Every structure is written in structure tokens, then in C-alpha cells.
Amino acid sequence: xxxxxxxxxxxxxxxxxxxxxxxxxxxxxxxxxxxxxxxxxxxxxxxxxxxxxxxxxxxxxxxxxxxxxxxxxxxxxxxxxxxxxxxxxxxxxxxxxxxxxxxxxxxxxxxxxxxxxxxxxxxxxxxxxxxxxxxxxxxxxxxxxxxxxxxxxxxxxxxxxxxxxxxxxxxxxxxxxxxxxxxxxxxxxxxxxxxxxxxxxxxxxxxxxxxxxxxxxxxxxxxxxxxxxxxxxxxxxxxxxxxxxxxxxxxxxxxxxxxxxxxxxxxxxxxxxxxxxxxxxxxxxxxxxxxxxxxxxxxxxxxxxxxxxxxxxxxxxxxxxxxxxxxxxxxxxxxxxxxxxxxxxxxxxxxxxxxxxxxxxxxxxxxxxxxxxxxxxxxxxxxxxxxxxxxxxxxxxxxxxxxxxxxxxxxxxxxxxxxxxxxxxxxxxxxxxxxxxxxxxxxxxxxxxxxxxxxxxxxxxxxxxxxxxxxx
Amino acid sequence: xxxxxxxxxxxxxxxxxxxxxxxxxxxxxxxxxxxxxxxxxxxxxxxxxxxxxxxxxxxxxxxxxxxxxxxxxxxxxxxxxxxxxxxxxxxxxxxxxxxxxxxxxxxxxxxxxxxxxxxxxxxxxxxxxxxxxxxxxxxxxxxxxxxxxxxxxxxxxxxxxxxxxxxxxxxxxxxxxxxxxxxxxxxxxxxxxxxxxxxxxxxxxxxxxxxxxxxxxxxxxxx
Numbered sequence: 079x080x081x082x083x084x085x086x087x088x089x090x091x092x093x094x095x096x097x098x099x100x101x102x103x104x105x106x107x108x109x110x111x112x113x114x115x116x117x118x119x120x121x122x123x124x125x126x127x128x129x130x131x132x133x134x135x136x137x138x139x140x141x142x143x144x145x146x147x148x149x150x151x152x153x154x155x156x157x158x159x160x161x162x163x164x165x166x167x168x169x170x171x172x173x174x175x176x177x178x179x180x181x182x183x184x185x186x187x188x189x190x191x192x193x194x195x196x197x198x199x200x201x202x203x204x205x206x207x208x209x210x211x212x213x214x215x216x217x218x219x220x221x222x223x224x225x226x227x228x229x230x231x232x233x234x235x236x237x238x239x240x241x242x243x244x245x246x247x248x249x250x251x252x253x254x255x256x257x258x259x260x261x262x263x264x265x266x267x268x269x270x271x272x273x274x275x276x277x278x279x280x281x282x283x284x285x286x287x288x289x290x291x292x293x294x295x296x297x298x299x300x301x302x303x304x305x306x307x308x309x310x311x312x313x314x315x316x317x318x319x320x321x322x323x324x325x326x327x328x329x330x331x332x333x334x335x336x337x338x339x340x341x342x343x344x345x346x347x348x349x350x351x352x353x354x355x356x357x358x359x360x361x362x363x364x365x366x367x368x369x370x371x372x373x374x375x376x377x378x379x380x381x382x383x384x385x386x387x388x389x390x391x392x393x394x395x396x397x398x399x400x401x402x403x404x405x406x407x408x409x410x411x412x413x414x415x416x417x418x419x420x421x422x423x424x425x426x427x428x429x430x431x432x433x434x435x436x437x438x439x440x441x442x443x444x445x446x447x448x449x450x451x452x453x454x455x456x457x458x459x460x461x462x463x464x465x466x467x468x469x470x471x472x473x474x475x476x477x478x479x480x481x482x483x484x485x486x487x488x489x490x491x492x493x494x495x496x497x498x499x500x501x502x503x504x505x506x507x508x509x510x511x512x513x514x515x516x517x518x519x520x521x522x523x524x525x526x527x528x529x530x531x532x533x534x535x536x537x538x539x540x541x542x543x544x545x546x547x548x549x550x
Numbered sequence: 551x552x553x554x555x556x557x558x559x560x561x562x563x564x565x566x567x568x569x570x571x572x573x574x575x576x577x578x579x580x581x582x583x584x585x586x587x588x589x590x591x592x593x594x595x596x597x598x599x600x601x602x603x604x605x606x607x608x609x610x611x612x613x614x615x616x617x618x619x620x621x622x623x624x625x626x627x628x629x630x631x632x633x634x635x636x637x638x639x640x641x642x643x644x645x646x647x648x649x650x651x652x653x654x655x656x657x658x659x660x661x662x663x664x665x666x667x668x669x670x671x672x673x674x675x676x677x678x679x680x681x682x683x684x685x686x687x688x689x690x691x692x693x694x695x696x697x698x699x700x701x702x703x704x705x706x707x708x709x710x711x712x713x714x715x716x717x718x719x720x721x722x723x724x725x726x727x728x729x730x731x732x733x734x735x736x737x738x739x740x741x742x743x744x745x746x747x748x749x750x751x752x753x754x755x756x757x758x759x760x761x762x763x764x765x766x767x768x769x770x771x772x773x
Binding site: 334339340342344351365 | 569572629632651
């Protein structure tokens, strides 16, 4: 398949328009030349016809009769092709005609007229002049002057040759110009498309090591290329971000997997170090199984996070129904209430009318569960956790307030980072992987929302989720 | 020999400790966070410290720095999950003697620990020779004049410690501190029992006494 080329297309369109222009020029040139030559001929013919008419004289007898004195006939306009004429007197009728008037060619007197005809292969331009006065005058009472009708025809062979010559010279000049402009255009087009090639070369230098696209100045200066370079730069920035995130995630994940794998490996190795009793083997296998369970949990959390982050990044909208945020909160509060009660913690849920939102209820429940579990986990015995759902302008605001130890100012900006554990001893004891809040953040962002944490050490922490409400 | 393991993953710490006790016959103490680790490292004379980097309360790197600031020469083997060049360089520069990346092989851990102890005592070879006595620390065998000597685990541990400090006076307290974990004090009078057992086995068919007793000072291994 022939590959399309902008350069070829541009050159072709330039060539085509040039051809149309050339053809138009040739037509106009021919018409104008012909018309001008013809009108010149017309003028000459009128002069000649008048000269012929001048040769008509009255007879001496003052009867008003006329005769033609052919002693002073005018030269033909074209010396190579003799002109023809025919004269009528309006009272006495046919008077004379040129000597070599072609046999059989007939004209009738009529009104003033210009026309063309061809006789015996020779093209003629003809004119008819009526009421031409006879210049000669006789004196006498019975003298009745006459007027003449003159038909004068001149071969237009010379005009044809001239037009042809003009046509040839216009054509030659046009073709020369056409060639020159085509060459110029293709050179300019090639030069004009050069920034595209430079841009392509620059783009080919982009790699996972170096994401920076340096749009060449030539390309940046070109209006048509600016949207391209801009969108390329933006695309690369997005790619770089997601690539870095992926790489970071893989790095983090590998790092986090190493410890449980080390535990498992050491358990099995120490079990094999020497022969052991069946009880020891059993205990070792059970311990390994527990380690594997933990590993599996970690993997599940990581996959959940990866999925949430992917949603957040692609902002892919699945087909979702509008649900009530209140009901998702109520379900989560009910589920966690028993855990809270076992820690002597009460949960208060404050709602104020339905808050419709387009989402997968499971996603929202996962978010609320993580936030509420955290709040309950870090609440001291006998305290309370307040959950509030409210509409704030065009947003839904969900807050989780606990009265625990709070988060130190140093940890606060990092609590949403993957695998970040403010105090490893505390979270490890509670089985945390440092992924819960990262998943929460990714999910909230996947729905176009934001999450923020405020904390006063010693007084408690407030998590605020804001979700954009659907426009009615 | 006495080893301190500072590791917050309880199961990993337990496995390392068990392996060191069973395969090398070392006394092992376990600290589960950085503060506890620092306290134990400062209050007991360990022959080597195995240190995890990610620790609650006090970061492993910080702990390492504190140990080195206090002028302790105890070899430190760092257990880390990070094996990138920068972090390895950083931890060696902070005073670590060696490192192992997780997940590691217990056999390798054991070998590196032994090597660090040897180096810490200025004893480059895994086979220690004093006169006609030959002590192989790898497979824990003892020979005198080509004759294999069978020792109990405790006897071997006493001899191994003495052999790593040849021609030096080793007090009973020092022996106890290095052969038992933190509740060593209740074993204070068993050392004499092991020493006499050792003397008996080493001297079989030989007239020269290898272990000398310096009254009120301790013991000395010499040829």
C-alpha cells in the first residue's frame, strides 16, 4: 500500500492549483489577444470600407446615379490575404465588388453588423456599414443623393496565427513558471516540514530513563505544531508520572514482601537444620502457614491498592448507579459497632438528609471501613468516634473524628503514602501494612474527591473526605 | 559466644536465635525494638550484634550510630530489606561490619556471624591452633596432637571462647557473660565444672597443661 505523504499531498495541491491557474491564464490570454486583435482589425476594416466608399462617385449627369472608380483601391489589410468588399447603392442596388470576390459568395444588404464566416477554408471577419454617404456631390435641381451599403470582409488568418503565437508564448512561459514554482514550493514545503522531522528525532530520544522532550525551537515557533508539542509534553508528563508510580509501587512492594518472605524462609530453614520431633515440625508448619496467611493478606491489599490507583489515574467510569452515601456509612458503622463496643468505644453517626452520589457502594464502604477502623483503633477506652455526613455546597463532606493520641505533625503529611507506618510497633501489632490510607486516598481520588487529615496530638484526629456531588 | 539479635518481627528473631543456639552453640539475646536493643547492647558485652534496620521506637541506623559513638567495637551485622547501593554504602559508613539482605539464608547468616566474631577477636582463620591443640569453628571439632577429642556442647563453648583469646586472662564473669544469655548469673558456679571436664579431656595422653588457672583472676589458654 502506498503510504500517504503530507509533502506529496501539498506538492500535488500546489501543482494542481498552478495548472488551473496556467490553463486559466492561457484561456484569458487567448481570448483577450483575439478580442484585441479583432477590434484592431475592425477599426482597420472600417477605415478600409470607408476608403472603398469614397471611391463611389456620382455620374456627371446629376441624375444621382453612381459609379465605382476602382483606380484608387486601398491595399489589403493583410498583404498576403486579399480583403473582399461589395458595395450597394441604396437606390440603384448592387454596385460593385472586389476583383477576386469568391464565386458563389453572396451577401445581402442589411443592418449594421459584424460577423465571422469561413469561405473555401479561409476564415473571414466581415462588417456591413449602411447609410454611408457618397462624398462626391453634383449640383442640380433633380439631384437626388444616395447612400451606400458596404460589406467589407478581411481574412482573419493572420489573427489566428497571432493568437496561436500568443498562446504558445503564454504556454511556454506558464510551463516554465509552473516548473519553477513547483520546485520552489516543494523546496519550501520540505523545509517547512523539517521541524516535524526534528520533533520526531527529539521524540525518539525519549525513554524510560529520560522522559524530557525538548521540543526544538523550530517546532515551537510553528503555530500548527504547538498543539502537537504541547500535547506530547503533557502526555509524557502523565506517562512519566504513572511510570514512576508503578516503579515506586513495585519497589515498595518488593521491599515490603521481603520481610514476610524472610520470616517464612527462616522458619523453614531452621526447621530443617536438624532432625526434629513431629511436634516441632507441626509447630513449624503452623507458623509457616500463619506467615503465608499474612503474606497473602499483604498481596491482597497491594492488589486492591493497585486497582484503586489505576482507577484514580485512568478516571475510568464504570456504569454506576446513584446511591445514598448515608446508607453506605450506616452499614459500615453497624459492622464496626461491635468491635468498637468490645473496646468500650461508641460511634455516633450524624446524617442530615440523603446525599446522592454515583458510585460503587463497595468502594465507599471500603473507604469508610478503613477510616472508621483507624479511628476506633486509635481511640482510648471509653471515648467516642463521631462520623458526620453533610452536604457542603456542591460537595458531600464525610468526617471521621476520634479522640485518640493524634498524629504528630511530622507524620501527618505522609500518612497517605504507601506502606507508611507512623509507628511501626503500633501498626505491626494491629496487623497493618501501611496500605489502608493509601487505598482510601486512591479510591477517593478515583471518584474525583479529596481527603484531608487534621490532627491535634493528644486530642484526636479528623479525617475529612469531600466528594463532588452530581450536577442535577 | 554471645549474640544480640535486634529484630521486631518476632518470628524472624526467634528463628535466628534458635539457629544460632542450635548450630553454633551461641548464647542469644533478642531485643524487639530499637530502645531495648540499645539498652542491651550498652549493658552486656556481646561478641556480635545482628541488627534489623526498620525498628520501632529507635531506628536501626540510629541505634548503630549510638553504639559506635559509645566506642563499642562489637561487630554489627545489619539485616536489611534494601539492597540498593546507596543504602548499603550508608550503613557500612555508619559503622556496620557486614550486611545481609532479606530474605536471607540462615546458613549464610551463621557463616557471616562466625566470621564477624573471628575478625572481632583478631582471629582470621576458622581453625584456631594453640600449640598442638586445633579447634575447628566451622564443624565444631577439637583435636590435640592429631587425636580427636569429644566435648559436650558447653565444654566446647568454653574452649571456643578461650581459644579466641589465647594467652589472655579470661575471668569467670567474662566467660559467664559471653556463654550465657541475660540470666547468666544463676550459672556462676558451673564454669569450674566445665573447666575441669575440659582439662581432663584435653590432657588425656599429654603431660602439658593447656588451661591455666590464675587464682582470683581467671583462666588462660596457652601452649
